[in-house]
Amino acid sequence: MTSAPTTQSKASPSSASKAEKTAAPAEQAQKDEEKPFRERLRILYHGHSRAAHRFRYCILAFDLVTVAFIIATSFTPDAPWIEVLDVCFGVVILIEFLARLWVSPHPGREFTHFSTWADIVAIMSFLAPIVGEGLGFLRILRTLRLLHTYQLMATLRVDFPFFRRNEEPIVAVVNLIVFMFITTGLVYETQHYQNPAIGNYVDALYFTVATLTTTGFGDITLHGSFGRLVAVGIMIFGVTLFLRLLQTLLRPQKVRYPCPGCGLQRHEVDAVHCKACGELLNIPDEGRF
Secondary structure (H helix, E strand, O other): OOOOOOOOOOOOHHHHHHHHHHHHHHHHHHHHHHOOHHHHHHHHHHOOOHHHHHHHHHHHHHHHHHHHHHHHHOOOOOOHHHHHHHHHHHHHHHHHHHHHHHHOOOHHHHOOOHHHHHHHHHHHHHHOOOOOOHHHHHHHHHHHHHHOOHHHHHHHHHHOHHHHHOHHHHHHHHHHHHHHHHHHHHHHHHHOOOOOOOOOHHHHHHHHHHHHOOOOOOOOOOOHHHHHHHHHHHHHHHHHHHHHHHHHHHOOOEEEOOOOOOOOOEEEOOOOEOOOOOOEOOOOOOOOO
């Protein structure tokens, strides 16, 4: 008497590959947890995992909250709760600053960046109860440097198709906004004690935009020689950034796609062949054409 052959269920190659892809992030996360704390922190700052992406987004969000706090408190009189929040912001920024130095492969090189010294000044400003948040507006330079890092730019290209399609105009707008905020903060911090026409950030922003666009209404002027030098700087550097933005917006749109033949990075959105070497391209168009 022969028994019926037993059949063993085997997973299809496709289901097996799906299971491997599902297990891979979990295994990688477990390996990361087993690493020393310093190495895990370094991965968060310089890695390419989803956790690292979320971590850098959180830092960017905290920077923006810090900037919003500085602007909001310019409209309110000094109060004890503001000084408490100043110290809290200063402590958090100090911890993040020290952690960044700790995981940096070359900590000494960090001090060659102007944004690092701006961070130091901002930390001192937040932690000084008498000065208040004072020069804390320099924290925006940290945001600009973060946006210009390769890791975050690559993450934004992957996570946001709109950013990938409009990278140059967005970067130009961010540069102009950061410049306006820095000059607005500089005007406010150097003038609001001696200039009755500048009482908050809106007044300083109004003067900055009027000077930047060369409108020059003349209802607000800066006092002293340093104030005039600030106005000259706004006119020279601000107009340059403004023209750069207009040039980026009016220039024909291109996409970033490295040519496999010659390595040319930017091409027309509907390009089939590389204009430099004639190599056949395969540019993803996300269904736009």
